[in-house]
Amino acid sequence: MSKSLPKRSEDYSLWYNELVKRAGLAENSAVRGCMVIKPYGYAIWEKMQRTLDDMFKRTGHQNAYFPLFVPKSLFEAEEKNAEGFAKECAVVTHYRLQTDPDNPGKLRVDPNAKLEEELIVRPTSEAIIWSTYKGWIQSYRDLPLLINQWANVVRWEMRTRLFLRTAEFLWQEGHTAHATAEEAVAETRQMLEVYAQFAEEWMALPVVKGVKTENERFAGAEDTYCIEGLMQDGKALQAGTSHFLGQNFAKAFDVQFQSKEGGLEYVWGTSWGVSTRLMGALVMAHSDDEGLVLPPKLAPIQVVIVPIYKTGQLDELLERIRPMQMGLIERGISVKVDDRDTERPGYKFAEWELKGVPVRLAVGMRDLDAGTVEVARRDTKEKMNLPLADIVNSVAALLDDIQVNIYRKAHQFRETHTTRVDTYEQFKQALEGEGGFVVAHWDGTSETEERIKEETKATIRCIALNEPDEDGTCILTGKPSKRRVYFARAY
């Protein structure tokens, strides 16, 4: 609270980093590229986890846990997947340290404790999981196999940013096995819908659902579906992916099943994941120059009550506040009474604004005597005086309204930052202006996609599922195109 945040309009990137740290979400650690998720940030992540986990279970999935390490021989079994992740993986080569003979008091790797086979710290778990599925699947009766795992993974990224790109991150990864391609595709799309629903209804983040181009596909997948959100600086952010793996991993790990008809067939697979990256999306999509703006459904504290009192009055005031506090708690609303006697109301207001608490109640003796409460909403910064008698209902309704309003605002932002263009000039202008999604015709080739990326830094975020067919010509090459795709600069 000592000084104000950098402004979004002046340095969006600095604003983001400072906000994440000052609001107590996360910070950098002593390990290059790895973050510490602080209690307030972790509390939001826990709400995300709980919600998603319930959604996965309602769609028939069970949780399990597979090893952190992948032996090199398994890691390299699915070639494309291995190639995709080999360049950025942490490798365990030894299993012991010893006192350094040249440096007493210091340790060094024990040269006699070298592993026969190196272990890769999982960047994703298809390899270890499909090598396990071989033992679990013999017959069509063992299918579908619907498993999810909550875990940490490591990708040795060179440029990292809190939540958005870190060497270690937390995520969930679903890995399912099916008897037919149709079932596997249906699962892939179902989980995309689950992610989209979570993003829109819980994170208040409108998303475009689509399919990735070959260039952007998950290494080892036949198709990658994704949801793409738009941040306030006009850049897109991939918020979740769901992959149709075909029979690639089944073939790499020899996972076959006896079909109903008696034949032996390779299994069809999917995998899908969202990560702590969602935390970054949540911050970037809604927050402002005063701090976080959290959707009520994910806010660890939904209502903060700040007592306004003269010296010596605090205990009595807290006593009078208690019925309101209890009423809110009974309604299932999480409430914090900021009873610190060491800070002034203005300081507290600023702190809870920074932390994005959706509703603030400022309560003094005089208000209570008059039967009113001063209510401030974080999203619009409106203040109003509401009757004390009906405060629980009013706050509950207000929280619902804030959830809807945050979504509506983000949706409106996306609408005003989605431009349909027909020429390369218009395309570049749209990107250089306020950014956002630029929806344009593309000739379908990787070469064109790459040239556009080199020249404009924009990538194809997805071929949107709800984009209608339309005859047109590629903005770069003029070749024929059947459908527009979504371009954007992206995180």
Place this chain on the structure above:
Amino acid sequence: MSKSLPKRSEDYSLWYNELVKRAGLAENSAVRGCMVIKPYGYAIWEKMQRTLDDMFKRTGHQNAYFPLFVPKSLFEAEEKNAEGFAKECAVVTHYRLQTDPDNPGKLRVDPNAKLEEELIVRPTSEAIIWSTYKGWIQSYRDLPLLINQWANVVRWEMRTRLFLRTAEFLWQEGHTAHATAEEAVAETRQMLEVYAQFAEEWMALPVVKGVKTENERFAGAEDTYCIEGLMQDGKALQAGTSHFLGQNFAKAFDVQFQSKEGGLEYVWGTSWGVSTRLMGALVMAHSDDEGLVLPPKLAPIQVVIVPIYKTGQLDELLERIRPMQMGLIERGISVKVDDRDTERPGYKFAEWELKGVPVRLAVGMRDLDAGTVEVARRDTKEKMNLPLADIVNSVAALLDDIQVNIYRKAHQFRETHTTRVDTYEQFKQALEGEGGFVVAHWDGTSETEERIKEETKATIRCIALNEPDEDGTCILTGKPSKRRVYFARAY
């Protein structure tokens, strides 16, 4: 179900391994010493997690997340801790693989991607967490700091066993910081009580609470408190530990705070943890030759309903079962209706016995017509016919009774397997007989403790908190002793 389990009386160790695998709790993986926790096992672990997490939060703790890796320079900062874990840690030395020039299609570690400083995969997180706390703690106002983390850790054990000792395991680790030694000791003991309460009320496992001897203390702690359970083979199992760290980590990482009086002091610390080892304790404490016996509070499925029907009747029967099923679900009881048309009732009975489902209802048309249900309890194998009209209440009461009965049985076993002895001969006889806890006088020296361990394989499990003072003489050396301690052979 193809063949029956090995018997406990014939090969306890084989019985345990087979049971863990066949009941679908866990299996060995392709990675040496690492297990796969299967969905049914993970469902039990999730119930444990949820319960403990609620208990931690009720006692004022918040969750956070710290990096998987510990840079070597931090790892070695607290000398005793480093020495304790250096011999069994996984070390990351490289961050990239490349195509092996001698073996196209294979990968090898890229010699140009060697880390400047090796990273240790955390065997426990004191080092990384206390290096972080240095930034979080400046003043007494920042204390106490009450943090917990759910995470995976790696200890490169040479002899591993599913759940009991694995190279990677899942756990929670609490790490707290306090202004005074008294507060830190109180926290250490509070968390010991939380663990004991969880073990007894949820796992139905009676435990002895005590303090470890110096030999068995956590590396870097001033005192290690523990809870010790007794397994059916007469061996003890340490089920949770809570450490008073003194100022050891605060000094190693220079974590000082300004006291109320204005001085600069080192912070006092605690850490405490339980792990997936609890799963092993749960299995070993209660299960029998037919399979798992799960306490209802931790059973993923509390009631299984097996329809008994003639060909063609299944759909109608399921329809008639539904009200009972819904009644149980509304009561908060987890129910599984085994509607598989491919297996016979006897097969289903055996399968759910193996999986330890506390209550089984076998329901046929004739029973329903007569207004009764056949109820079988897993713990005592009793069967009874109960009135359909009141079945929800009966089952709810039965589940409570089973929880109590499983605890009572384990408690009785411990009572009959706790022997108080006064001579070394009696001591060895007790161990060679049915094992269990042997409570005896000890002279307080590490030498005696080690000699007893060498000669009998028994270790001091703890100096029990509720053991009264009593003058006596050490069973080995005859030297004076003020208090008996708990010995046992242990996992």
